[in-house]
Amino acid sequence: MVGGGKDAFIGSIHRIAANMDGLVEVVAGALSINPEIAKESGKAIFLDPERTYLTYEEMLEKESKLPAEKRIEFVTIVTPNFAHFAPAMAALDKGFHVVIEKPITFTLDEAKQLKKKVEETGLILCLTHTYSGYPMVRQARAMMRDGVFGKIRKVVVEYPQGWLSKLSEREGNAQAVWRTDPKKSGKAGAMGDIGTHAAHLAEFITGLKITHLCADLNALVPGRMLDDDGNVLLKFDNGAAGVLIASQVAAGEENALRIRVYGEHGGLEWAQMEPNSLIVKWLDKPTQILRAGTNGFLHGEAIFNARTPGGHPEGYLEAFANLYRNFAIALSSRIDGTPAPPHVNFPTVDDGIRGMAFIDSVVKSGQSKEKWTPFEI
């Protein structure tokens, strides 16, 4: 693991997710650029002090020299955005598979270089677009793929949070500090942090691609350096219309990612804060509530990504763990030389490239006086 020292939110999430199914064990880490924190953090998660490294370069160097049965099999990168690219390239160069946080890199160009490296090495890269790991998101995707709603006409995806409603970056909130700093976060704030999740979810579920967007990006908290709120009109490649709303100043909201998709015959609605329900609406039939873990009518990929029977709620950590689980199964198959079982699926470097292109396009549109800006890769 690169990054994820104590007090890092996402690092501990990754460890829980990796632990959950007993398929992955965290055995080595370069957990912080601060040596003291790196060591303390390693101790806190019971790492062997020998494998508690002070830099990712050291880790990759030393681990690659361990005997195959002992050395790490893949590297997880959970540093702030600006520090994704270098360790990812280095890990691939040393022959390690990679799990990496989104947005995949700092710039679109880096993402493209990373893709090239992945292709050259033939290694596996998993991008942790967490929300694609929920069983009912997989169910939604499967229903869309089956075409049960007819042609898709409209997509509304929204991601309101409220945690940046104050200028917290000036009050020592470590999360706020790097996420609102263009040098660490990149050219977008809310759009990079959560807008990319929303855009990915919309494309993941519908199977459509965004072709144009029209963005109104704002820094609504005085003094903020990056957008903390944005509303974006979308066009999709099949002609569907869309709206993407992302805000980190929707005071009082927690993490209210929600998507609604409408086709000719009906539509669906999924909300991350009640993730085990998928609401399916029909033009001429009663609304249905499909529930994770229930029997007899869910698609295989929804079943594959659930651990508990209906009514035993799974949540964010299980969705995250599903990405690790899908990745680990793919990795095992690779190692065993067998084909991956059906339903194994996780976001890859291609999703990462689309995420970076989304950031580029949405920022460009936000600065434009033209209504429509093409989504360009």
Next chain:
Amino acid sequence: MVGGGKDAFIGSIHRIAANMDGLVEVVAGALSINPEIAKESGKAIFLDPERTYLTYEEMLEKESKLPAEKRIEFVTIVTPNFAHFAPAMAALDKGFHVVIEKPITFTLDEAKQLKKKVEETGLILCLTHTYSGYPMVRQARAMMRDGVFGKIRKVVVEYPQGWLSKLSEREGNAQAVWRTDPKKSGKAGAMGDIGTHAAHLAEFITGLKITHLCADLNALVPGRMLDDDGNVLLKFDNGAAGVLIASQVAAGEENALRIRVYGEHGGLEWAQMEPNSLIVKWLDKPTQILRAGTNGFLHGEAIFNARTPGGHPEGYLEAFANLYRNFAIALSSRIDGTPAPPHVNFPTVDDGIRGMAFIDSVVKSGQSKEKWTPFEI
């Protein structure tokens, strides 16, 4: 009543709303341009055949000659949009107050003429923006006016319906026929029919005014003559950002008007389909659910517009009846020469003008390649 013959949806709604509190009695009508339907409809609602007129001109003429204690006091106009202006002007000319359906007229210019007439005659005009009649909408407005959330930063108002998901205007659906016909409905479809409600609600609750908009209007059902779906970015006069979504092809949706407003300290959420709850969210306190009819903490104007104690749900018809009730109380006060009691409030010709300006601006924006179009009256 002008219009509202049998099979007319909104006419029977108006009658129920007018009846409800025993303050208004429907005693005369020109219910249809078809004489047979006009007569049958009059009989069906127990009108005196003498006062079942065949044209609104006849009705206004004859009623104005009846003795004061017998003649109608006001006229309700529930015809399709293109037939609002003429009877409204005529009624005012004859000295009758007016209740009128939205959008107030066919063009913005007509709305301005109507305003002039209202000012000249000193009569009362009530525009039935139904949703402003709900007690918890009044509560929301009062809380906003009190400034409890600090400066408003963001408004999301959406109005998804699904009933025009098919080309129903070709299948003999009378409601669909006129609402999708530019000659009867005006230059906008969904934006005129329901977008105006959404825009009104946003301004009514927040007290802000829209200054710019950026619209993506679409006719998503092939063969449709007017927009059946639209997504609009908004700017408000205090700098707040907004989104307005209106669709009549959101297959499976009923009448899901919903608004969320966020300020510095918190925000609120109200949904028309569960209208007795107002959800209030705070940056640093637990979410609250304020409920219509409950005691001890609601604003006077919310209490004034409820008839039942908490837990005895009031709905759409009561909200509609509240407009009649507020109007009737204002009218009684006018007749008695006393000031209207506190909290009496209903949309007027000024709201009608803003509605028509919204239609003009949103259609103009929809056709523009520029991102922002000013909201012009």
Next chain:
Amino acid sequence: MVGGGKDAFIGSIHRIAANMDGLVEVVAGALSINPEIAKESGKAIFLDPERTYLTYEEMLEKESKLPAEKRIEFVTIVTPNFAHFAPAMAALDKGFHVVIEKPITFTLDEAKQLKKKVEETGLILCLTHTYSGYPMVRQARAMMRDGVFGKIRKVVVEYPQGWLSKLSEREGNAQAVWRTDPKKSGKAGAMGDIGTHAAHLAEFITGLKITHLCADLNALVPGRMLDDDGNVLLKFDNGAAGVLIASQVAAGEENALRIRVYGEHGGLEWAQMEPNSLIVKWLDKPTQILRAGTNGFLHGEAIFNARTPGGHPEGYLEAFANLYRNFAIALSSRIDGTPAPPHVNFPTVDDGIRGMAFIDSVVKSGQSKEKWTPFEI
């Protein structure tokens, strides 16, 4: 109208309900035993002073002597429980149909006498078990009658309110005073006031009859003279098990009547505070939400009792108005000598008798050391 002077909660509810559909007009009243209040109340609702009577005897006497086309057609009785029987008997004796509040009388014996009188006179009596007027309750009943869930196994009906959580009867709350006074309310408190509604709803929806009950009745607020809370185990005539919970000291609850019924293949859930949804659960299919006013799959009796299309919520007042509407249509048919149209249905004196028997049995069970007490009429 007998009773229902100003400040009487249920009187104004009855008037709104009667007004709503334009089928009923309140033209005469003996609104209070206090002559001043009777007169003021009559004026407030625009009654002819001539027909504002001081006693029900006077009203019945004088109205019965008016010419047929002018006199009242039926009498609505909205007095406290102890004052139901005498005016109802007198009204029937004078040839007037009757609408009457529940519980129908003060004692079971009176209810039986009333039934005899109804049968002798051939007149119509409508008992206002309001909750049976909701469209989705009618839908539930129709689905049960169709047997779609197989044999019914379990019924849970609950009716929590919180408004008697304090000893409000000592603080001048007029509603609380009579409802907690055995001389005015009868031998039961909460069980009479709301337990009867819950029991009626359970039998109305399922078509089953309660045969035995086991009650734990409590006066949980010190100083209260009647039960303010009760939990009751039920047995039904088909062998189903049940629970009935009624409380007026569930602090913070509004009027949360809710019923769940389970059969072999699935079950349903309906909650009065969100009355336009009927949740239908299946053993092997996704949960469905059936919504009032929607097209294509509701039973005729649900459609018959709705006024608005889906998503335009109807509530408590509409449910109440449905009883008046069903009653008024039945009355018109009687007057016209035609059969009542299909779906016309309202609670009658037989439901009143079962309500009184419920009160008798539940109080007897509450005092018994035996587990099961038969439900006896």
Next chain:
Amino acid sequence: MVGGGKDAFIGSIHRIAANMDGLVEVVAGALSINPEIAKESGKAIFLDPERTYLTYEEMLEKESKLPAEKRIEFVTIVTPNFAHFAPAMAALDKGFHVVIEKPITFTLDEAKQLKKKVEETGLILCLTHTYSGYPMVRQARAMMRDGVFGKIRKVVVEYPQGWLSKLSEREGNAQAVWRTDPKKSGKAGAMGDIGTHAAHLAEFITGLKITHLCADLNALVPGRMLDDDGNVLLKFDNGAAGVLIASQVAAGEENALRIRVYGEHGGLEWAQMEPNSLIVKWLDKPTQILRAGTNGFLHGEAIFNARTPGGHPEGYLEAFANLYRNFAIALSSRIDGTPAPPHVNFPTVDDGIRGMAFIDSVVKSGQSKEKWTPFEI
């Protein structure tokens, strides 16, 4: 681990829960009485074949002889009810701490013997009443302890499931087979399996003790050997009234454990299927929704048991993991000789004894003709 071979539902749940926080590692197991299954199951979870035992006796014997730093520290027992007691006693005898599924034993007497053994050995026993591990259950308990609602008057706890709506034990459903078999499950069916959870939750949250109960237990599916449904009236030691409903034939229900508690000033509601919300209702203030993971107003013990910020839903597995986490922290403190940190709390052998006493009392009451049966230990 004793029990929990492949296809055992609860075994894999325990492993996920134990893994989640990286505090516990499963290193040895006697996973099945079938040697083949035991071996395969060990392999599937990556156990050392050396430590994949065929009987728990063998495991305890061999592990106890390993050097301290290598041997297991505690034993988890996840066998069917009849096979809890013997391995638990044996583990304690060998000096191992114990985590054990509920109901703790097959009989109340065994539970008492186990308590004696725990006291003699001074070892730690954790009983996995899962639902007590949810953060918002801890919040509810803390608010009750603080007395914010005044004297508690009423408790309604319900646990409807539908999975035994058919006679699945005759169709080869392994879970159904043992849970409906008196020889493996004990004298109660639904009451032992889920009624004990409901009773525990009620006592855990309120801090009250059940003193009397009145049960109606039924086997509603023909041919079933144990109760599959029960409704129980409760009395608590402070005079509060209660109802406990548990059913496994509520067709269409998943795992809908829900509790409502009412005091003088308000009450609370918590539902397992939406576990991150605690609804708090007040007599004279708006309803509040307290949410897991949010800042600034939750009690320490709610915060202590959450891993993610608000809006990142945690679920059943996290609740389960919380028991392991609390147990593991207590165990570490014991080993380190330091006091356990504040908020560490998990159900113990005393809760197990009350669970067994509940089963005894509820079955006795179900067979009695008397209304009230004392809750006896």
